[in-house]
Each structure stands twice: as C-alpha cells, then as structure tokens.
Amino acid sequence: MFGCCVAGRLLQTNLQQVDETHAYFELPNASTMNHLTVFLLGTVPFPDGYGATVHFYWPGKGFQVLGMLSNEKPSAIFRLRGSFIQSSASSATHTAFSSASIADTSADVTAVLGLAIEPLAQIQAQLAQLPSTVAKPAGPTPDPTLLAERIVKNLFNYVSGFVEGSGGVTPELSVPMNIIVKWYESFMNKMRVGGVGFLERGD
Structure with a gap:
C-alpha cells in the first residue's frame, strides 16, 4: 500500500x-x-x-x-x-x-x-498541535491548468537557452531529444528535492 x-x-x-x-x-x-x-x-x-x-x-x-x-x-x-x-x-x-x-x-x-x-x-x-517547523497538511490543491502552464514555461525557457543567437525559438526549430532528456532529469531532481516551489520562483 x-x-x-x-x-x-x-x-x-x-x-x-x-x-x-x-x-x-x-x-x-x-x-x-x-x-x-x-x-x-x-x-x-x-x-x-x-x-x-x-x-x-x-x-x-x-x-x-x-x-x-x-x-x-x-x-x-x-x-x-x-x-x-x-x-x-x-x-x-x-x-x-x-x-x-x-x-x-x-x-x-x-x-x-x-x-x-x-x-x-x-x-x-x-x-x-505540531510546532510550526513541522510539515503541516498542504493547503488547497493548486490549479492544474496553472501548474501545467508553469511546467511548459519551464521547458520553453530551458530549450530557449540553447538557441539564443540563432534567431530564437520558431515553429520550424527542431529540438534534439537529448536536450529534452536533460531538462526532464533536471526538472525531476528539483521536484524530488523541493516540490513545485521552484516553478513559482521561475528557477
């Protein structure tokens, strides 16, 4: 279970x-x-x-x-x-x-x-009754649409860092899969360490 x-x-x-x-x-x-x-x-x-x-x-x-x-x-x-x-x-x-x-x-x-x-x-x-330093129940569940938007924005910003100076991100741009894999690994590491807070900060 x-x-x-x-x-x-x-x-x-x-x-x-x-x-x-x-x-x-x-x-x-x-x-x-x-x-x-x-x-x-x-x-x-x-x-x-x-x-x-x-x-x-x-x-x-x-x-x-x-x-x-x-x-x-x-x-x-x-x-x-x-x-x-x-x-x-x-x-x-x-x-x-x-x-x-x-x-x-x-x-x-x-x-x-x-x-x-x-x-x-x-x-x-x-x-x-727990002290304030101890984890307490999370508040209302974040809006899934807003969360999805922040995840996509995080990916977009990550990919954009690899194409600066080459005309920026355009509909015709092809992104190598290894860049997406690196983003995913970095994203999951941040999630494991501190949850979704980094999305709100724009890390």
Missing part, C-alpha cells in the same frame, strides 16, 4: 506490518538522509474517512509526527536534516511502533518511518 524513497536512494517497498493499522520502513544509514518522500502505491486506497499519519523515529528522540497521507494527498516530501535528524525538538513516542527493530551501531544509525492509519478528524487534530 505504501512506498518511500530517501533522496538519492532506490525506492523502498519493504514495508513491515505491525498490525492492521500500523506499519513501518527501516531507514539504514540515516545520518546521510536529507529528504524523504512517502506515498501510496495506488493499489489500495484508504477507507472513506481515513488517512495515515507519518511518523519518524530517530534514536534518542522517539517518534515524531511528520505529516499525513490521504486519498486526496497520496504523497508527501519531508525535509529531515536540521528539522528531525539534528534538532532537539520535543518528541512523542508512538507505542504502536515499539516492536520496530531499531539499530544503533558505531558506523551509523537506522531510523524508522512509521505509518498509522487513523480517522481523518483524528489526524487533523494531531497535525494542528
């Missing part, structure tokens, strides 16, 4: 079940993590009125709530370094994950990403 990906690593689907409503991923070599994405795989939706709180465990800090997932918000990106990995923010232990096998070795530590399926009203109440 869930997948997660630490930036720069392979996708993880090795979810370990605790009970019917709790599961977790182990995150080895946790000190090297910066950003983490968690998402629904699209195979099994939440029951109506339910979602999942996302919890992060760092040795010595207990479980801290990162945010949430729902059918309307099937993925989320969280910045960990400086907020959860090294901060001294207070934490609350989520006892349902107490059976998670958490390693702490001299080489590195293994963190844990916990998922708890709960009623949406209960999830919203938990998120409302």
Whole structure:
C-alpha cells in the first residue's frame, strides 16, 4: 500500500506490518538522509474517512509526527536534516511502533518511518498541535491548468537557452531529444528535492 524513497536512494517497498493499522520502513544509514518522500502505491486506497499519519523515529528522540497521507494527498516530501535528524525538538513516542527493530551501531544509525492509519478528524487534530517547523497538511490543491502552464514555461525557457543567437525559438526549430532528456532529469531532481516551489520562483 505504501512506498518511500530517501533522496538519492532506490525506492523502498519493504514495508513491515505491525498490525492492521500500523506499519513501518527501516531507514539504514540515516545520518546521510536529507529528504524523504512517502506515498501510496495506488493499489489500495484508504477507507472513506481515513488517512495515515507519518511518523519518524530517530534514536534518542522517539517518534515524531511528520505529516499525513490521504486519498486526496497520496504523497508527501519531508525535509529531515536540521528539522528531525539534528534538532532537539520535543518528541512523542508512538507505542504502536515499539516492536520496530531499531539499530544503533558505531558506523551509523537506522531510523524508522512509521505509518498509522487513523480517522481523518483524528489526524487533523494531531497535525494542528505540531510546532510550526513541522510539515503541516498542504493547503488547497493548486490549479492544474496553472501548474501545467508553469511546467511548459519551464521547458520553453530551458530549450530557449540553447538557441539564443540563432534567431530564437520558431515553429520550424527542431529540438534534439537529448536536450529534452536533460531538462526532464533536471526538472525531476528539483521536484524530488523541493516540490513545485521552484516553478513559482521561475528557477
């Protein structure tokens, strides 16, 4: 039902079940993590009125709530370094994950990403109590037309950088596919690191 990906690593689907409503991923070599994405795989939706709180465990800090997932918000990106990995923010232990096998070795530590399926009203109440530094539910979904326009504009600006001085972009201009591939790779890297914010800034 869930997948997660630490930036720069392979996708993880090795979810370990605790009970019917709790599961977790182990995150080895946790000190090297910066950003983490968690998402629904699209195979099994939440029951109506339910979602999942996302919890992060760092040795010595207990479980801290990162945010949430729902059918309307099937993925989320969280910045960990400086907020959860090294901060001294207070934490609350989520006892349902107490059976998670958490390693702490001299080489590195293994963190844990916990998922708890709960009623949406209960999830919203938990998120409302989070400090302002912790990720909160996203606001209204951006207008897809506006988002598409910004993506196309980003591509247009990227391609234009390769044809300046040659008469600019014209309907007759052919663009090599390797330029589109480079744009796509750059675009996806920016998305993984910081979401769609760079489109609003015109990066």
